[in-house]
C-alpha cells in the first residue's frame with residue numbers, strides 16, 4: 047500500500063508493506079545514512095561476511111575510543127555482552143549482584159545465566175535510576191558486584207556507587223546498553239567501572255541490527271573475554287578448548303554497520319538531543335498533566351528515550367493514554383515493568399514503591415533521528431489531548 051499523502055517521506059521505507067490508513071509515527075527508527083551501505087557491500091564483495099574481517103576490530107576500537115576505554119569486545123547482542131562480562135569477572139553460583147528492579151529484563155537475566163542471584167534495589171523518582179542510598183542495605187557476604195543501569199540514557203549517580211563498592215570490595219559492571227554517548231561529570235558512560243556493556247539492537251542509540259560490546263581497560267580481562275566469546279578456544283592452539291566458552295561473536299557485516307554508525311555518533315546524539323529539546327518546548331503546554339524527564343546537573347543525557355510520567359492521579363490510565371495515542375497514529379511504549387514483578391523473579395518479601403509507581407505512570411515517546419519538529423509537536427499535542 048502506498049503511504050498516504052503527508053507521510054514524512056523518510057518514513058516510507060519503514061512503512062512499506064504495512065496496511066496504513068493514516069500517518070504513523072514510530073517510537074524508534076534506525077538512521078542509516080552514513081557509510082553503512084558501502085561497508086556492507088564491501089563485506090559481500092570480499093566475502094568477509096562471518097566473524098573475522100576488518101570491521102570487527104575497527105568497530106571495537108571506535109567504541110573503545112568513544113567511551114575512553116582501552117578495549118572493546120564485540121558480541122552478537124547486548125545480552126550476551128552482559129553474560130560475557132559477568133562470566134569473565136568470575137561471578138557464579140552462590141554470588142549476588144545488586145541490580146535495579148526498574149530495568150530491561152536482560153540485566154537480571156544475565157546474572158541468572160552465570161548461576162548468581164540478582165538482588166533488586168528500588169529507583170529514584172526523578173531519573174528512574176537505581177537509588178544509591180538503598181544499595182548498602184542489600185549487601186550481604188555473598189555480594190560480588192553492583193550493576194548500575196543508565197536507564198533511558200540518563201547516567202546513574204556513580205560517585206556514591208563507587209564509594210560503596212570501594213568500601214565493601216565490590217566490582218561494578220555498568221549496563222550502559224541505553225547510554226552510549228551519555229556522560230557522568232564529563233566522563234563517558236562505559237568508562238566509569240570495572241567494565242561496561244552496550245547494546246546495538248535496532249532501536250538503540252546506534253545499531254548493528256543485533257549486536258553488543260563490552261568495554262574495559264584491563265589486559266587480562268580482555269584475554270578472558272575473547273577466550274570465552276570464541277568457544278573457549280586457546281588463541282595459540284586451534285581446536286584446543288581449556289574452558290567452556292560460548293559463541294558470542296559479532297559478524298563482520300554487523301560490525302560494518304556499527305563502524306559506519308560510530309563514525310556519525312556525535313550526529314546521532316545531536317539529533318536525539320534536538321528531539322528532546324523540541325519535546326521540552328512543545329510539552330510546556332501540558333502544564334501539570336505530565337512530568338517531563340530531567341537531567342541532573344552532572345548528567346549528559348543520551349536521550350535513548352524521552353520518558354514522561356502521567357501526573358494526574360485521577361486522569362486516564364497510562365494504558366488508556368497509550369491506546370488513545372495509537373488510535374491517532376502515535377506509537378509509544380510503556381516504561382519497563384519492574385523485574386521484581388515478573389514471574390521468574392517475583393519478590394513479595396520486599397517493597398519497591400518508587401519503581402512500582404513510576405513504572406505504572408511512565409510512557410516513552412517517539413525518540414529517534416528521523417523526527418521533524420512537526421512530528422514532535424504532533425506527538426506533544428496528542429499526548430496532551432489523550433492525558434486530559
Ligand SMILES: *Cc1c(COP(=O)(O)O)cnc(C)c1O
Pocket residue numbers: 123124125126149150152153195221223224245246247256257258
Ligand atoms: C537493550 C538492552 C539490553 C540488551 O540488549 P540486546 O542487544 O537487546 O540483547 C540490556 N540492558 C538494557 C538496559 C537494555 O536496554
